[in-house]
Every structure is written in C-alpha cells, then in structure tokens.
Amino acid sequence: DPDAALAWLSELEEPLAQREAAVSIARAIGGDASALRRVLDALPESLSSNVVRTDVYAQMGVLSPDLALEMALAEADSADRWDALERVAASWGMRAPREALARVERIAEPRLAQRFESIIMRVWARADPMNALERLSERRSGGAELDWPQLTDALRWAVRADPEAALAYARDEDAANPAPMRLRSVVLM
Numbered sequence: 001d002p003d004a005a006l007a008w009l010s011e012l013e014e015p016l017a018q019r020e021a022a023v024s025i026a027r028a029i030g031g032d033a034s035a036l037r038r039v040l041d042a043l044p045e046s047l048s049s050n051v052v053r054t055d056v057y058a059q060m061g062v063l064s065p066d067l068a069l070e071m072a073l074a075e076a077d078s079a080d081r082w083d084a085l086e087r088v089a090a091s092w093g094m095r096a097p098r099e100a101l102a103r104v105e106r107i108a109e110p111r112l113a114q115r116f117e118s119i120i121m122r123v124w125a126r127a128d129p130m131n132a133l134e135r136l137s138e139r140r141s142g143g144a145e146l147d148w149p150q151l152t153d154a155l156r157w158a159v160r161a162d163p164e165a166a167l168a169y170a171r172d173e174d175a176a177n178p179a180p181m182r183l184r185s186v187v188l189m
Contacts, residue, residue: 002029006042018043018052023059031063036071057084061091068092069103073112085116093120094127098135121150129158133169 005025012018022039029035036056043052060068065088072084085107092100100120107113125132132154140146158166 002038005029006038009039009042010044013044015051019055022052022056026056026060027063031060032067036060036067040071053080054083054087058087058091061088062095065092065096065100066103069106073107082112082115085112086119089116089119090123093123097121097124097128097132101135118147118150121147122153125150125154125157129154129161130165130169133158 002025005021005028009018009021009025012021022043025042026035026039029038039056040053057068057072060071068088069085069092072081072088075081075084089100097120101117104113104117107116121132121136124135133151136147136151136154155166155170158169
C-alpha cells in the first residue's frame with residue numbers, strides 16, 4: 001500500500017533508514033514524477049531529509065534521468081535545486097555522459113547549466129578520461145570556449161589510466177588543442 005509506506009517514511013528519523021526507504025518506495029510506486037514527488041513530500045522537514053532528498057534524486061537520475069532533471073529544476077528552494085541537480089548530473093554522467101551533456105540546454109540559469117556540465121565532465125573524466133578528452137576537443141573544434149579546469153582534470157585522470165595516450169593527446173596539435181606546451185606540462189607533472 002503506497003499510502004502506508006509513505007506514512008511510515010514520514011515517521012522515520014534515522015537518515016540512513018530514510019534514504020534506503022525513500023529510494024525503495026520511489027521505485028516501488030512507479031519511479032515516475034508522481035512517485036518522486038510523493039516520496040519527497042513524505043520526507044520529514046529536517047536537515048537530514050535534505051541529504052535523503054538528494055539521494056532520491058541520484059537514484060532517479062539512474063532510473064529516469066530526464067524526469068529527475070525536470071524535477072530537480074522545479075525545486076522551489078535554490079539550495080535544494082542546486083543539490084538535486086548535482087546528484088542528477090553525477091549519476092547520469094557516470095552512466096551516459098553524452099546523453100546528459102545533451103540536456104544542458106534545458107537549464108535556463110547559466111550558473112546551474114555550467115555546474116551541471118562541470119559535474120558530468122568531472123565524473124566522466126574519472127571513469128573514461130580519453131573519451132572525456134575527445135569530447136572536450138570536439139567542443140573546442142566546434143568553436144566552444146575551452147574550459148581549462150575540465151581539460152586539465154580529464155588529462156590528469158588520463159595520465160593515471162594510460163600515460164602514453166595522455167602524452168600523445170597533449171602532443172596532438174590537431175586535437176583542437178590551443179596550447180600543447182601547457183598540456184604537456186600537466187602530463188609531465
């Protein structure tokens with residue numbers, strides 16, 4: 001009975017129990033916008049519930065990322081919106097970074113859009129640094145401004161994963177790479 005489960009959730013006080021129950025209930029009652037909203041509304045108003053809320057968004061980012069993004073952007077409180085968006089970006093970025101990056105344009109607020117993209121690139125760089133570097137090169141060759149922090153982060157992870165490939169990338173002047181010497185210094189550090 002979803003109503004009984006939501007009532008029980010609203011009475012939980014332990015953050016770990018809240019988190020596990022909230023995610024399980026969201027999945028069990030449909031994993032859609034309505035289910036997510038019902039679970040979020042059932043959480044008690046407390047500091048710990050903010051952590052639980054962001055965990056629910058992270059799980060929804062795996063189950064239904066477009067929906068999770070829509071719901072995160074609809075959060076009324078700016079801090080809640082920021083936290084929810086970060087969790088969606090991290091979970092979606094680990095699973096399907098190119099798909100997640102394609103949704104950046106849905107975020108009207110520039111700071112939120114930039115943060116969403118930055119988080120996706122950071123988790124992608126850790127999981128698959130050479131493909132993240134390729135994406136950064138594609139953006140640069142398409143006329144986008146180079147994001148040096150994203151590039152150096154991806155390159156540092158690439159050095160850990162495959163030092164030879166990272167050095168080859170840093171030497172490649174055709175990789176939409178405006179400053180090969182600067183990148184080589186990152187690799188050689």
